[in-house]
Amino acid sequence: MIIAPSILNANNLQLKKEIGKAVDAGITRFHIDIMDGHFVPNLSYGPQLVSDFKREFPMIDAGIHLMSDNPKTLVPEFVKAGADLIELHYEAMSEEDLDYWIDYLISNGVKAGLVLNPETPISVVKKFAPKINQLLLMTVHPGFGGQGFLPESSERIEKARSLLDKNGFNIPIEVDGGIDDQTAQIAANSGAEIFVAGSYIFGKDSIQAQIDRLTEVLK
Numbered sequence: 348m349i350i351a352p353s354i355l356n357a358n359n360l361q362l363k364k365e366i367g368k369a370v371d372a373g374i375t376r377f378h379i380d381i382m383d384g385h386f387v388p389n390l391s392y393g394p395q396l397v398s399d400f401k402r403e404f405p406m407i408d409a410g411i412h413l414m415s416d417n418p419k420t421l422v423p424e425f426v427k428a429g430a431d432l433i434e435l436h437y438e439a440m441s442e443e444d445l446d447y448w449i450d451y452l453i454s455n456g457v458k459a460g461l462v463l464n465p466e467t468p469i470s471v472v473k474k475f476a477p478k479i480n481q482l483l484l485m486t487v488h489p490g491f492g493g494q495g496f497l498p499e500s501s502e503r504i505e506k507a508r509s510l511l512d513k514n515g516f517n518i519p520i521e522v523d524g525g526i527d528d529q530t531a532q533i534a535a536n537s538g539a540e541i542f543v544a545g546s547y548i549f550g551k552d553s554i555q556a557q558i559d560r561l562t563e564v565l566k
């Protein structure tokens with residue numbers, strides 16, 4: 348089980364300190380939400396944040412959740428910035444473009460992830476499963492932190508796990524949105540192995556205590 352904190356709800360003027368606290372609590376990978384104000388109605392970070400992150404924390408993985416329908420401009424920039432993983436939304440581009448950008452990531456030594464919104468059929472995974480390193484299932488509608496875990500997510504996780512298993516794809520399922528100490532267990536029981544958590548970890552009294560609690564329930 349891997350916990351990947353989303354820094355979206357961290358104090359942005361204290362990012363180095365807050366990321367450092369999470370690293371001290373055992374975190375080895377972060378989830379960096381890139382929102383373009385077009386594919387989702389919100390704006391967040393650009394490539395500079397990622398290059399600064401990798402300079403300050405070279406041993407820690409930077410996973411990019413790319414909520415943008417402009418891969419042509421952004422994917423090469425995030426690769427250059429040092430992203431370790433880039434996750435592309437199925438809904439953001441044509442299947443041909445998705446195929447092209449997954450290949451682009453592979454040939455640049457960057458891990459590739461496919462992301463599905465809550466309403467996208469799980470069956471689309473089959474086509475891309477042979478190439479991707481992981482599957483991210485959104486458990487909220489993307490755009491904002493602090494939303495509630497959609498209850499239909501459990502069934503979707505189970506469905507995706509069984510589709511992947513049946514076809515011999517040993518790739519992990521990541522969940523993102525509304526993950527706390529209760530919903531993480533629900534998602535884990537359905538087959539998720541990587542847990543993004545934003546507002547559960549940041550903006551509370553103790554980042555360490557929140558990570559410890561999540562780690563404990565996922566044991």
Ligand code: DX5
Pocket residue numbers: 353355356378380412487488489490491492493494523524525526543544545546547
């Ligand atoms: C939502 C983002 C999530 C979000 C998670 O669009 O993709 O990564 O920051 O935040 P919480 O854990 O608060 O739902």
Ligand code: ZN
Pocket residue numbers: 353378379380412523543
């Ligand atoms: Zn995200």
